[in-house]
Amino acid sequence: MAATPVIRLAAISKSFGSVRANHQIDLAIHSGRVLALLGENGAGKSTLMSILAGQLQPDRGEIQHNGRPVVFASTDQAIGAGIGMVYQHFKLVEAMTVAENVFLGQSPKAVINVREMNRTVGELAAGYGMNVRPEAVIADLSMGEKQQVEILKLLYRHSSILIFDEPTAVLTPAEAQNLFATMRQMRQAGKAIVFISHKLEEVMAIADDIAILKRGEVIRVMPANQVQSTAELAELMVGREVLLKVDRQPVEPKQLLLQVEQLKDEDLHEVSLEVRQGEILALIGVAGNGQKPLIQTICGLRRPTSGSVQLLGQSWEHFFSEHRWDKALSYIPEDRQGLATCRGLDLLDNFLLTTRRGFTVGPWLPRGEAEQKAKRLLEEFDIRPADLGACAWQLSGGNLQKLVLAREFHRRPRLIVAEQPTQGLDIAAAEDVWNLLLKAREQAGILLVTGDLSEALALADRLAVMYGGRVVASFHRNDHARIERIPQLMAGISKMES
Incomplete structure (x- = not known):
């Protein structure tokens, strides 16, 4: 290992009001190595990387670049120093080609030779084992290919320190393996890589070094080779044994709660599925294959145009004309910072967004009872900070997700639509969510939308795979032959009858 790290974070501290995100953090990032950054939700990982990427300024401490103190007052300054971040949500122009996105804002020439541009990007991609075509239009690419374009943008800018924040959350298993192959080539080329992930098996597969944060401190x-197993790593991170296994007891399916028949529009192609009380149906697929419009239709955000949707024995129109607050439908959306919560409201008001009718007396809303219930839920779900006066934006993504789960389970729903419920959650929080969903299925039917195959197999009674706006397969959890073909189905390279 090189004596002088390419980046050293020295005594970095950062607070948001009373919330301490980072405290006296010392961390070295070396060229030609992959540093995995681990920690529970709210441990301070995202804040620390935002400081390194120039998005935030530390309250105290300094950043050293090749041994010299630097200040990244903006993202442009960090990019100029070779620091680049690959985000979960890609920042690409869908109507432009791969090469055009890579060159966008980077070429000083007024007129660019398209053939030369495609050749440059093609050679860069081939050098790192990527198969994406330079002339392909972004809108036509898979999620894995779009991620490759984001990486190519950074490589074309000569980024030497690359930060990957939960990069496999939107990838098929095969695409994740392709990403790791690219990361290994970048490491061999001398790039320094920071890898943030809650998937410990991925950390064990790719990391050279592991740093664990807890409550804002390292x-x-x-070295990764000193860790013997993911179980050992989880215990180091959480402070207790975490197996990410659940006691999944069989439950007899009862009445039909959700029935979708021949749903069809510009995004969906004759989608049919059903969910009964006492079961979890896992809808598996890579993002962008029709899950979003299907869920929006089921949850009342989008009107069905062809086909039918019945909820709790009622037509779509009748069900959403009543707007019951409890014992009906609870939606746990993937977009926890936009659709699920209001960033500028405090935790109590966010709790009341969907539960206020349970506390109202006539036209009045006595807040005392709501405060008491919300406080108990903060403790029960281990939401940090446990301060009802804190704003939603002050919470980490994982803690915000736990707030949404606490709120929606309080409504005692009969039908639950859970969209990527553990995405971004640490291993201990994910285990808690899994157990909550299994317990909830005793009284409810659950449609679980996930791209995590291990999560689907751990929880589901039945599984359905979506690709290209269609349900391409539907089968029971004990159908092992079909389960083995799920990765191919997710990638659209295998078809089977339901």
Whole structure:
């Protein structure tokens, strides 16, 4: 390992009001190595990387670049120093080609030779084992190919320090393996890589070094080869044994709660599925294959144009004309910072967004009872900070997700639509969510929308795979032959009858 790291974070501290995100953090990032950054939700990982990327300024401490103190007052300054971040949500122009996105804002020439541009990007992609075509239009690409374009943008800018924040959340298993192959080539080329992930098996597969954060502090830094198993790593991170296994007891399916028949529009192609009380149906697929419009239709955000949707025995129109607050439908959306919560409201008002009718007396809303219930839920779900006066934007993504789960389970729903419920959650929080969903299925039917195959197999009674706006397969959890073909189905390279 090089004596001088390419980046050293020295005594970095950052607070948001009373919330301490980072405290006296010392961390070294070396060229030609992959540093995995681990920690529970709210541990301070995203804040620390936002400081390194120039999005935030530390309250105290300094950043050293090749041994010299630097200040990244903006993202442009960080990019100029070779620091680039690959985000979960891609920042691409869908109507432009791969090469045009890579060159966008980077070429000083007024007129660019398209053939030369495509050749440059093609050679860059081939050098790192990527198969994306330079002339392909972004809108036609898979999620894995779009991620490759984001990486190519950074490589074309000569980024030498690359930050990957939960990069496999939107990828098929095969695409994730392709990403790791690219990361290994970048490491061999001398790039320094920071890898943030809650998937510990991925950390064990790709990391050279592991740093563990807890409540804003670095509690351990070690070579990855000193860790014997993911179970050991989880215990180091959480402070207790975490197996990410659930006691899944069989429950007899009862009445039909959701029935979708031949749903068809510009995004969906004759989609049919059903969910009964006592079961979890896992809808598996890579993002962008019709899950979003299907869920929006089921949850009342989008009107069905052809086909039918019945909820709790009622037509779509009748069900959404009543607007019951409890014992009906609870939606746990993927967009926890936009659709699920209001960033500028405090935690109590966010709790009341969907539960206020349970506390109202006539036209009045006595807040005392709501405060007491919300406080108990903050403790029960281990939401940090446990302060009802804190704003939603002050919470980490994982803690915000736990707030949404606490709120929606309080409504005692009969039908639950859970969209990527553990995405971005640490392993201990994910285990808690899994157990909550299994317990909830005793009284409710659950439609679980996930791209995580291990999550689907752990929880589901039945599984359905979506690709290209269609349900391309539907089968029971005990159908092992079909389960083995799920990765191919997710990638659209295998078809089977339901």
